[in-house]
Amino acid sequence: MLSFEEAQVKLESAGQSHVLRFWPELSAEEKAGFLEELSQLDAGELEKHCRSAAEAATQSSGDPERLCGRMEPVEPEFIGGVRRSDPVSLKEWEEEGFSQIAQNKVAVLLLAGGQGTRLGVPYPKGMYNVGLPSGKTLYQIQAERIRKVQSLASEKCGSQCTVPWYIMTSEFTLEPTQNFFKDNGYFDLDPANVVMFEQRMIPAVSFDGKIILEKKNKLAMAPDGNGGLYRALVDNKVLVDMERRGVQYLHVYCVDNILVKLADPLFIGFCVKKGADCGAKVVEKAYPSEPVGVVCRVDGVYQVVEYSELEPETAEQRHPGGELVYNAGNICNHFFTRDFLWDVALNFQEILKQHVAIKKVPFVDAEGKPVKPTKPNGIKMEKFVFDVFQFSKKFVAFEVLREDEFSPLKNADGAAVDTPTTVRRSLLAQHYRWALRAKALFLDEHGNPITSEYRSVQDSDPPAVCEISPLVSYFGEGLEKLLKHRTLKSPFLLNDNNVNS
Numbered sequence: 001m002l003s004f005e006e007a008q009v010k011l012e013s014a015g016q017s018h019v020l021r022f023w024p025e026l027s028a029e030e031k032a033g034f035l036e037e038l039s040q041l042d043a044g045e046l047e048k049h050c051r052s053a054a055e056a057a058t059q060s061s062g063d064p065e066r067l068c069g070r071m072e073p074v075e076p077e078f079i080g081g082v083r084r085s086d087p088v089s090l091k092e093w094e095e096e097g098f099s100q101i102a103q104n105k106v107a108v109l110l111l112a113g114g115q116g117t118r119l120g121v122p123y124p125k126g127m128y129n130v131g132l133p134s135g136k137t138l139y140q141i142q143a144e145r146i147r148k149v150q151s152l153a154s155e156k157c158g159s160q161c162t163v164p165w166y167i168m169t170s171e172f173t174l175e176p177t178q179n180f181f182k183d184n185g186y187f188d189l190d191p192a193n194v195v196m197f198e199q200r201m202i203p204a205v206s207f208d209g210k211i212i213l214e215k216k217n218k219l220a221m222a223p224d225g226n227g228g229l230y231r232a233l234v235d236n237k238v239l240v241d242m243e244r245r246g247v248q249y250l251h252v253y254c255v256d257n258i259l260v261k262l263a264d265p266l267f268i269g270f271c272v273k274k275g276a277d278c279g280a281k282v283v284e285k286a287y288p289s290e291p292v293g294v295v296c297r298v299d300g301v302y303q304v305v306e307y308s309e310l311e312p313e314t315a316e317q318r319h320p321g322g323e324l325v326y327n328a329g330n331i332c333n334h335f336f337t338r339d340f341l342w343d344v345a346l347n348f349q350e351i352l353k354q355h356v357a358i359k360k361v362p363f364v365d366a367e368g369k370p371v372k373p374t375k376p377n378g379i380k381m382e383k384f385v386f387d388v389f390q391f392s393k394k395f396v397a398f399e400v401l402r403e404d405e406f407s408p409l410k411n412a413d414g415a416a417v418d419t420p421t422t423v424r425r426s427l428l429a430q431h432y433r434w435a436l437r438a439k440a441l442f443l444d445e446h447g448n449p450i451t452s453e454y455r456s457v458q459d460s461d462p463p464a465v466c467e468i469s470p471l472v473s474y475f476g477e478g479l480e481k482l483l484k485h486r487t488l489k490s491p492f493l494l495n496d497n498n499v500n501s
């Protein structure tokens with residue numbers, strides 16, 4: 001740990017000596033904690049970070065105009081997908097995916113370092129209970145899908161297999177996530193196959209390039225964005241761990257999509273068969289201002305342009321037939337080969353673009369009193385996980401159906417979209433459709449058969465409540481033998497322990 005004098009020199013060389021202005025007022029314990037925090041900062045990096053944050057903030061407003069002239073949509077024939085591809089290919093890709101999983105070559109990696117500010121809960125989003133009949137949290141649903149895909153691959157290919165679960169957390173989410181997993185017995189996964197690691201934190205900076213003090217003895221720190229993944233993979237020797245386990249392919253996904261298909265055999269198989277080193281799942285965008293990035297080309301190179309950086313005029317462009325020109329919505333489900341990740345980690349992660357977010361950052365005023373700003377006062381710099389696509393030698397995109405694979409939890413109830421209510425509805429609607437497809441019959445609350453046609457929409461509940469455990473069915477498979485011609489009374493919960501009842 002640094003001494004006070006060393007910290008002074010370090011901060012001075014980075015032009016940041018103001019952060020020690022309350023030093024004489026701190027207790028011995030506070031001083032020690034603060035020095036510990038300051039010890040982790042590199043003077044050279046700090047100086048560069050603060051300078052480039054201030055510079056980027058002044059330039060950011062001009063950026064989108066320049067970007068839109070360089071953007072082109074992805075050609076439809078470039079995208080594979082569940083609607084676009086023929087059934088024989090789909091089957092072949094799925095089998096390939098299962099075979100890779102059965103050979104222990106596939107792992108999943110959860111991006112869970114975000115603060116979930118929009119949802120507004122004081123704990124990691126994965127711990128959120130969206131109000132399903134089972135009371136399952138997002139983490140539990142994901143864990144059970146991993147268990148199920150492992151058992152499906154094992155059954156199909158006749159060998160026991162493991163899909164390791166890497167979880168990237170941050171200072172905000174590591175401890176509560178660890179405790180939650182321990183308290184829940186790792187949801188019956190082997191703890192040796194659940195690997196949590198932490199991404200870096202970087203300071204928020206004022207418009208004149210000065211680190212913001214959140215408390216007298218604490219810098220305002222934030223995670224370095226989900227693109228901090230590539231540095232964290234090296235810092236925490238995750239790629240070495242993948243190598244040790246023989247994992248060659250990684251499915252990276254974000255925490256909040258209740259419909260996420262972990263280690264999706266179809267997507268994995270598609271990417272492997274196409275010889276891709278990098279891939280992204282997309283859905284058709286729902287409306288121009290939907291907060292999803294778009295997969296497109298910029299200067300001829302495949303990339304994602306994030307919703308926050310896309311000009312409204314560009315987002316609203318339509319083809320003569322009415323469909324959006326930039327229609328390939330990024331659902332934050334990515335495929336990478338381990339070799340590609342090594343390449344990025346060793347050669348490109350330091351040059352990944354820094355995206356600027358202008359935010360309200362709580363700070364202490366000249367007297368040391370905490371202030372919650374009412375207007376933006378600070379700059380947070382973030383790297384984005386998809387910014388590595390440009391380094392890919394073979395990038396592919398795969399389109400999936402929104403109603404089957406994308407329903408994210410972003411906002412608290414009361415907002416129009418992406419709330420606990422909408423995600424719960426998406427999951428229950430999917431399970432209801434699966435049960436109907438398996439030829440189950442439902443009774444309404446008065447005991448009358450439900451006969452009306454059902455079209456799932458996010459703004460109404462399905463006619464009956466039906467929840468199917470991921471341990472019973474991963475993607476609607478295997479239900480006919482359990483549900484055909486059975487009469488089910490709402491609410492109906494199909495668990496792994498009541499399948500025969």
Ligand SMILES: CC(=O)N[C@H]1[C@@H](OP(=O)(O)OP(=O)(O)OC[C@H]2O[C@@H](n3ccc(=O)[nH]c3=O)[C@H](O)[C@@H]2O)O[C@H](CO)[C@@H](O)[C@@H]1O
Pocket residue numbers: 111112113114115168170199223224225226228253254255256291292293294304306307329330331332383384385386408410
């Ligand atoms: C940069 C990025 O990927 N943006 C995508 C993200 O947007 P969106 O803005 O919704 O991204 P979030 O802030 O929810 O972050 C996505 C994921 O990254 C994690 N996270 C975030 C910040 C961080 O420092 N560390 C970290 O691990 C979050 O915990 C979350 O699991 O999801 C949308 C789909 O829902 C996509 O259309 C966006 O293109």
